[in-house]
Amino acid sequence: MVTTRLISVLSFSGILGAAAASAAPYPYPFESCRPSKTGKGHVCVQNYIAGAVSGGQEFVDYGQCEVVREQRPYWFVPPKGGDDPNDPRLQDPVFKKEYSWVVAQIRSVGCSCCHTAKSGVKSTKWDLDSPGVFADQLSAFGLAVFTGENVDFHRLARFDPKDNYGFDQSKTAVPTQDPERFKAFFMAEATRRGITADELRAQRRFPGGIFDVVKDQPTTACEPGLGVHADGSVHWGQAAARYVYIMKKGTENPLGPPSLHRPEGTIWSLRMISAAEPLVSGIPYGTRPMGGRQEVPALDQKPEPLKQGETYKLFVAKDMLQTAVNCEFVFNAD
Incomplete structure (x- = not known):
């Protein structure tokens, strides 16, 4: 059973105005709680793309992904690449440790609702369940977002980390418990591809589109x-x-x-x-x-x-x- 409680003070990061394409009103973020899979107590989560559960747990086990996908409209784009289980990078213990940590961090936040089959839909654009390295599926724009290099944080609504299990969205578009470590992983991927920080910053700004229309009106x-x-x-x-x-x-x-x-x-x-x-x-x-x-x-x-x-x-x-x-x-x- 899910217990739902509307939280007016957390009533939120990076909304696309899904209701514009639907007769249904925009589903405002709210907190819901489920029994912990450990059998001890409950785990509560903010149902939003930047909501999180404590590190090591998965958002899809406690959050309501159908709500998140209404807030940030989902459509399927097949991921490309990242499907080689024999990728030599996965044989490197240092890389594998960092990669496993990054994947676990993303699985802990609402963003994962569109990027793992565990949420009930096909992963779009990039897939956390890829047998290889999902970072291969990110475009230059995607890397810019993950590193925060093209992010306008003044236009990115976010939770205070103390209200979100320590997940911080002040330096990268994806919340993480260690922004510097998270950013370093994706900056390394950009460097591997020969993409500079300046080139990442030159990508179109995130968030943009409707955010710019409303903010600058x-x-x-x-x-x-x-x-x-x-x-x-x-x-x-x-x-x-x-x-x-x-x-x-x-x-x-x-x-x-x-x-x-x-x-x-x-x-x-x-x-x-x-x-x-x-x-x-x-x-x-x-x-x-x-x-x-x-x-x-x-x-x-x-x-x-x-x-x-x-x-x-x-x-x-x-x-x-x-x-x-x-x-x-x-x-x-x-």
Whole structure:
């Protein structure tokens, strides 16, 4: 039996906006717990691509990979190479030790949900179960991501290692308990191929695409009628919304949880759980409707009153990374 508990404070790294291609809402990260395979206690895990279990255990044994694959859309691309069990590198005890450690680290995180048959689907692009060395299946871009050389860590939402069994995502795109050791393995693979660090950094930035669209979208002046009205109702037009923000002027656009969904300057943030219907325009500022989760401020607190004549930012999303409104308004209490 799986025990599920929504974690609003960890409510998160590197989201592609899967809901854009589906009628189903984006499945927000949550924690679930299963009995430990050791027979002692339970193992709890954040169901997200960067969620982890303690080193030596496998995410697929405790996490809900079907959720992870909804958050980061899965499609099958056959892995190429890495299928030689007699690869001479595997006869080198030093290489074999490091390779085994790297594979075990990746198996411990949600990223493995798309890269091992144990998760219930075919491995796409690269396969941890390959009889040879799976690193052979990585492109130059893949090596850049694994080494962190092309990663914009300001746009990569991640867990605090202390909340994620020590798995750190501050230096490589894949969380690991030893970033320097992890990076060194894949830098060595790049060197073996004759790929320099500069060439890795020249690969297209990760994460990019929809992250750049949302992060860099300019904030405009609100159209008449949009913003918070004198009676405290919040208006954003016709779009049904799952995320509503009232922010200070100049606040950065929010990205995804667990670390980029509440940018500094957020005054009030509300999201709807996946099972709830989306919001319609006109909800009261600072309230929490049925099925809503207040992210900012803390659940038991009220947001600060808006000040007469002050300029604020209204940011509304139809779903994760699907901006509906991004504008500034002047609050008029009269």
